[in-house]
Amino acid sequence: MAGKKYGLDLGTMNIRIFQGGHGLVVYEKNMIAIQRKKEVAAIGNDAFEMYERTPASIVISNPVRDGVIADINNMNKVAEALLKKCGCTSGFMRNNSFYLAAPSDVTEVEKRAYFDLIAHSAYNTHNIFVIEKPLAAALGENINVMSKKGMMLVDMGAGTTEITVITMGGIVVSKLLKMGGNTINAAICQFVKERHHLVIGDKTAEALKIELGHAIPGRGKQKRVFGRDLITGLPANVEVADHLVFDALKDYLFQVVKTIRNIMETIPPELSADIIESGIYFTGGTTLIPELDRLFSASLHVKTVFADKPLESTAKGLGVIMDHASDYRELTFSLRDAAFE
Template structure:
């Protein structure tokens, strides 16, 4: 693949863009702030700063939900905003080719939405290709997906967890479940409100998860958090322990483990022997939860590998597919439908 080539990972939580021969040129929150329903005033990290703090006339939202585009108009505005950010000289950006990562276990219509979004954007390119996220994940981890040896990757994202078995450059079996980091954040919020009479925001619950989340009851750690007392309605401070966080998220962690077991039960026996050798590879933003590898290993009896740079494996995989001609066959094309009239 020659010329100006870009890879885009439209995550629920973040948007990342890779540029050939340069590397990752954009890594921002996949959020947009719209004033009075028509004027885009911020996007990315700037919009995230406004989240849960904006007045009623400013709506801050995630255009991608559960791994698919939920708000095509705002996603198009956000993508064009990011194009202007990385290319300050011009509103449009010419590209020889663009490769987009999409979840595998979604409908053709949902997959096409990603393709048509990029075709309608200020990326001036007629060559748009799709790579399924599990494939990009595996390549980004450093696995060879083009040979006959089967590999298993579990990507725990913001809204979804995708469990996939791959071999010979394709997906043998895959399952997408609607549980990810955001569901863990929500369960922490509910637990804190119920047990501590404290209402906290999404950002606070996410920081609690990053600091204290654990798959097993571990050494007692705690942090102070701030919110609004349910009874008095006044600002308040409480101390949250790691045991409380473990109790609030453990049900969802076992749901992820159950999804892994279901896929293993459906895996062809020859690939099962490959997975026994190589183990399960865990990636995504919530892969860093303390003790998660031990929990999955205990429940499955398999070796579990937590990937380095787990949040960037998809975009790094897109980068390798762009840079290595031998991997270019992993990207496939779709026909275009233009949204921009």
């Protein structure tokens, strides 16, 4: 029986699974809830539902931190449960193939964890391929990564922002900033605490970011949020203005602009000329902040191209690689490649 192919994009916040011939079959929160230190209470979106409302006996965590697998045991549990949802079970089906996207600017040990995740599971397969995430994201956006022309891709996720220059199927420069949407949420929590003496949870900060977040300030909108008064300890609510949310995102956006500029200044002029001609490509959930294109093109003086479905680019690109495995063989590392022996 011919094996099935699965592509996994394990993000800090979201996990996406692409199945050959089917498309995107899983899109859930990359989270696990553990009860009494060992029993799995919930996985994925179900764990996210419980987040910030559980008793002390249940601990909820993200197995991927800062873009890399930090907790392989729990990552294994999440991946197995979600793969099961799309019909991929362990045991005798040895022919299944797994394609995993890993950040490029990480250590060999961190990359190795992507192989171990499947190799040490019950899937009983050696068909494990690791692809550098920016290459997968670029393919997902229909960018010809094999072209001689250089291109730049910026993936603004939850835990990371990865800025990469690609040419001829290879990565020239990759810089992984350990900041993203989560950094903005943390700054929102901090500013609401400092300015309104209100302690809010991460879900409330996320709602403020989605409703009031804007790359260009000055709309004058506000939103009422609930939390705990820092002084009395009692439940309280306040109106938060959009300029607080802008203050919380501007440092992060400034860092991204600064890093892109540094990279543009250090790469060979031929490559920067190619990038100026094609524009800089942006993807990842954090690019959904409204008017980010205006801010970036004004501060970088370069055309910007934003993905239509930025939460899905990497998973879609894994699908492209799976469907054209022989064309893109050189983009993938397998267990047999010397780098991972």
